[in-house]
Amino acid sequence: MKIEILTVFPDMFAGVLDASMIARAQGKGIIEVTVTDIREFSEDKHRKTDGYPFGGGAGMVMSVQPIAGALEHIGTEGKRMIYMSPRGRLLNEDIITGLSAEETMVILCGHYEGVDQRALDAYGFEEISIGDYIVTGGELPAMVLIDAVARMLPGTLGNDLAHSEESIYSGLLEYPQYTRPAVYTDAAGVERAAPDTLLSGNHKEIRLWNFRESLLLTKERRPDLLAAYLASGAPDTLDKDEKKVLDEVRSGQ
Ligand SMILES: C[S@@+](CC[C@H](N)C(=O)[O-])C[C@H]1O[C@@H](n2cnc3c(N)ncnc32)[C@H](O)[C@@H]1O
Structure with missing residues (x-):
């Protein structure tokens, strides 16, 4: 399974992807994870990736342009598009089982106050939440999802029946x-x-x-x-x- 992460904080993934079960799953070729830095696709001269929300309100919103640029770069055709979001469906066993059958997942990690809705609409993102609370960014939720999906894939755990018990x-x-x-x-x-x-x-x-x-x-x-x-x-x-x-x-x- 390919997992393509989009984030403005790519360094957050280093420790998690390089250790334990997720590292083993990658080593065995069961999952292939790529991390794309949205900032690299910003056309702003200061590489900005966010802006003030239209209509006012606290915080900043992630702009559509750098996200769209990153998505056009990695391609989206036939991929399951997931935006980690507290507004989404609550992650559970059924969702994890469904996702484990996918060939490629794109996971967009929000930050600040969230993402310009047009990025979500234009690319058909579904929203998935890890629980009824707010964390600072979508990176930790993405790691939770990736870990839970990876351990469902045949060969990741020493004993494939382990998760069913x-x-x-x-x-x-x-x-x-x-x-x-x-x-x-x-x-x-x-x-x-x-x-x-x-x-x-x-x-x-x-x-x-x-x-x-x-x-x-x-x-x-x-x-x-x-x-x-x-x-x-x-x-x-x-x-x-x-x-x-x-x-x-x-x-x-
Ligand atoms: C501070 S939150 C923004 C919350 C947003 N203003 C709201 O009220 O829905 C920043 C980012 O963290 C991620 N995030 C926060 N809580 C989450 C949760 N429970 N599940 C999944 N992602 C979450 C999302 O990607 C979100 O865009």
Whole structure:
């Protein structure tokens, strides 16, 4: 998948694109990310990329000309055009799954008070939000989106099934995880042992323990998710032991 980022702060991407899973996905050729500096396409003699908003109001607005120049340079034909924006659809699993099937995404990062609407209209941008809050620019939201999409692509994670077992993607929140040591003594001198079941080596018991914990956590923190899970076909695929666990959790046992 090709991901083409348009930004006035290209340096912000360096650390993220060069590290961890995104670097690995690029190294394996699963994603190819390019960062285009909108400023390079400004025809203003001072390379300005913004202007005062028509009609007044606080802050500056990103001008259409440098954005259009950058887009004409990279080309837009057949590409999914995304503008990171708090006005957009809230990013979720369905959107990420849909995007992971795209061949090329162009991601426009806004800054200041946003982008001249004509740039968005002329190039058919859809708007995607990472949440109901405002951050300073579209760069961090773009990185969130790229990370979430990249880990859905085959080959990015060590185990391709890994994401389907994770919180949200599995339909439930993930159970608590533990690693060595089996007993940890905290700063107050309290001994905190990992659950015996997880150390038992009994795979069936471990699977049921994990499932119960997932259900309990989801019931407590995200009853909306649990309701969606129960209304889906997922419970029909459970074996009889899992169904028993589900019944127990639903009835509060
Ligand atoms: C300070 S914000 C501008 C907010 C804009 N004035 C508004 O009220 O909708 C600057 C840029 O950050 C990005 N941004 C801010 N919050 C975002 C969010 N929740 N999701 C996605 N992008 C966001 C957008 O690209 C936006 O153009």
